[in-house]
Amino acid sequence: MSPLRPVYITRMPSVSAIPQRLCLGPGPSPVPPRVLAALAHPTVGHLDPAFLALMDDVRDGLRHVFATTNPMTLAMSGTGSAGMETVIVNLVEPGDRVLVGVNGVFGGRLAEVARRAGATVTTVDAPWGRALDRDALAAAIVRDAPHVVAVVHAETSTGVANEIEGLSDLVHAHDGLFVVDCVTSLAGMPLEIDAWGIDAAYSGTQKCLSCPPGLSPVTLSPRAVARLERRTHKVPSWYLDLTLLKSYWGQERAYHHTAPINMLYALHEALAIVREEGLPARFARHRAAHERLAEALSALGLPFVSQEGHRLPMLNAVAAPAGSDEAALRRRLLDEYGIEIGGGLGDFKGKAWRIGLMGHGATAESVDAVIGALRTLLAV
Numbered sequence: 001m002s003p004l005r006p007v008y009i010t011r012m013p014s015v016s017a018i019p020q021r022l023c024l025g026p027g028p029s030p031v032p033p034r035v036l037a038a039l040a041h042p043t044v045g046h047l048d049p050a051f052l053a054l055m056d057d058v059r060d061g062l063r064h065v066f067a068t069t070n071p072m073t074l075a076m077s078g079t080g081s082a083g084m085e086t087v088i089v090n091l092v093e094p095g096d097r098v099l100v101g102v103n104g105v106f107g108g109r110l111a112e113v114a115r116r117a118g119a120t121v122t123t124v125d126a127p128w129g130r131a132l133d134r135d136a137l138a139a140a141i142v143r144d145a146p147h148v149v150a151v152v153h154a155e156t157s158t159g160v161a162n163e164i165e166g167l168s169d170l171v172h173a174h175d176g177l178f179v180v181d182c183v184t185s186l187a188g189m190p191l192e193i194d195a196w197g198i199d200a201a202y203s204g205t206q207k208c209l210s211c212p213p214g215l216s217p218v219t220l221s222p223r224a225v226a227r228l229e230r231r232t233h234k235v236p237s238w239y240l241d242l243t244l245l246k247s248y249w250g251q252e253r254a255y256h257h258t259a260p261i262n263m264l265y266a267l268h269e270a271l272a273i274v275r276e277e278g279l280p281a282r283f284a285r286h287r288a289a290h291e292r293l294a295e296a297l298s299a300l301g302l303p304f305v306s307q308e309g310h311r312l313p314m315l316n317a318v319a320a321p322a323g324s325d326e327a328a329l330r331r332r333l334l335d336e337y338g339i340e341i342g343g344g345l346g347d348f349k350g351k352a353w354r355i356g357l358m359g360h361g362a363t364a365e366s367v368d369a370v371i372g373a374l375r376t377l378l379a380v
């Protein structure tokens with residue numbers, strides 16, 4: 001055979017060969033049929049008036065879930081990490097002081113992205129499984145007067161909620177911007193962008209919004225927009241530059257890059273579902289599913305590794321069964337029951353399981369399915 005000719009090996013003849021799964025890991029979450037149907041709707045042009053009207057609706061829906069009136073609210077093309085990078089590269093200039101709370105993978109990623117943007121980064125750290133210490137954060141804010149203070153609301157790698165309400169006044173008093181990662185918290189637990197004084201936040205579609213991955217909701221307060229407009233250096237990323245993108249999402253509708261049309265159809269439908277359910281009912285559903293799971297896990301003898309009183313409803317981090325091959329057990333859960341749960345990351349690698357009850361997956365049925373399967377697999 002000629003070495004220049006490519007060899008095609010057919011291993012997955014069609015996507016229809018991909019099995020159905022119950023996604024109870026750290027994301028993606030289960031996508032409801034209505035959202036999948038929206039995704040399959042015929043593609044139109046990204047400047048089609050009908051599509052532009054749909055974008056306006058998406059923006060309204062995002063303001064609703066973020067609890068904000070921020071004019072600059074949009075869905076970035078890309079996953080949650082694109083939202084993280086968007087917020088950092090637009091608000092940070094080389095040499096800026098950035099303070100990041102780090103108690104897991106995503107705080108660590110935020111610090112790394114800020115370093116790459118040229119910031120002088122300091123961190124306030126907490127051990128894996130514990131919440132950030134508010135007094136330590138406050139002391140660092142007073143000491144450094146950071147240009148940006150960034151905290152992860154729901155640390156998906158450890159299942160811990162960081163308390164962010166009440167921090168913004170101190171950040172603002174030192175002329176800083178308060179940035180929050182709400183990739184996992186958005187639409188799954190209370191979050192108030194305006195009432196809590198948050199200047200910039202980003203999320204992802206595949207966690208509690210129950211949409212496939214691919215878009216990142218982002219919102220900036222007027223204070224953050226003013227900082228963006230005062231920049232002395234150009235935003236270093238052309239693709240993520242909000243000063244350019246606002247012309248597409250704003251009145252001018254100027255072409256920047258082709259919007260992922262069908263993903264926006266899907267997000268539109270996912271946001272409609274959130275509105276129909278109502279945020280308080282949605283939060284209560286997540287909490288109820290978490291409580292049902294927590295009780296059953298404790299009966300199975302699997303203790304939480306996240307700090308009591310700071311546990312996330314949508315991401316349950318528990319110790320993997322002692323003395324077991326935890327990866328083999330997760331594999332059997334997938335192969336024999338079609339259920340995906342997550343393994344541990346970082347300090348928790350090989351030691352913890354992460355059971356996600358996000359969006360459409362936050363139901364008693366999901367809890368009973370995973371617990372029933374685990375009971376059999378662990379023979380308890």
Ligand SMILES: *Cc1c(COP(=O)(O)O)cnc(C)c1O
Pocket residue numbers: 027079080081082084106152154155156157181182183184204213
């Ligand atoms: C999932 C997640 C991200 C990254 O999102 P991707 O969609 O994987 O790029 C960032 N922060 C938190 C807290 C997350 O849970």
